[in-house]
Amino acid sequence: MRFEKHVFICTNQRPEGARPSCGEACGLELVKNFKKAIKDAGLADKVRAQRAGCLDACEQGPSMVVYPEGIFYGGVKNADIDEIVREHLLQNRPVERLVLNFSQNDD
Numbered sequence: 001m002r003f004e005k006h007v008f009i010c011t012n013q014r015p016e017g018a019r020p021s022c023g024e025a026c027g028l029e030l031v032k033n034f035k036k037a038i039k040d041a042g043l044a045d046k047v048r049a050q051r052a053g054c055l056d057a058c059e060q061g062p063s064m065v066v067y068p069e070g071i072f073y074g075g076v077k078n079a080d081i082d083e084i085v086r087e088h089l090l091q092n093r094p095v096e097r098l099v100l101n102f103s104q105n106d107d
């Protein structure tokens, strides 16, 4: 397996007046800062962060998802990055206060 985890961060930008969107500028800043935090944590060979299109969690954005767990996070700010990297990416402990729960839609 090339990477143990993938972090997909929404950079989708919709026109004003449409359904809310995470925003390209916001998403790209998060991608850049996640990449740096992952590198600083010594995880560059194991974890990859990258931009993604809409994750269908627009109203809860800025949104991201970590695979293979399929854990979605919402309302992610730059200030949350170190905690997500330290707790989830390093220790496999999802940051519960930011986790989006879609259980009503699960099979």
Ligand code: FES
Pocket: 010, 011, 012, 013, 020, 021, 022, 023, 053, 054, 055, 056, 057, 058, 059, 061, 063
């Ligand atoms: S626009 Fe980001 S999840 Fe839809």
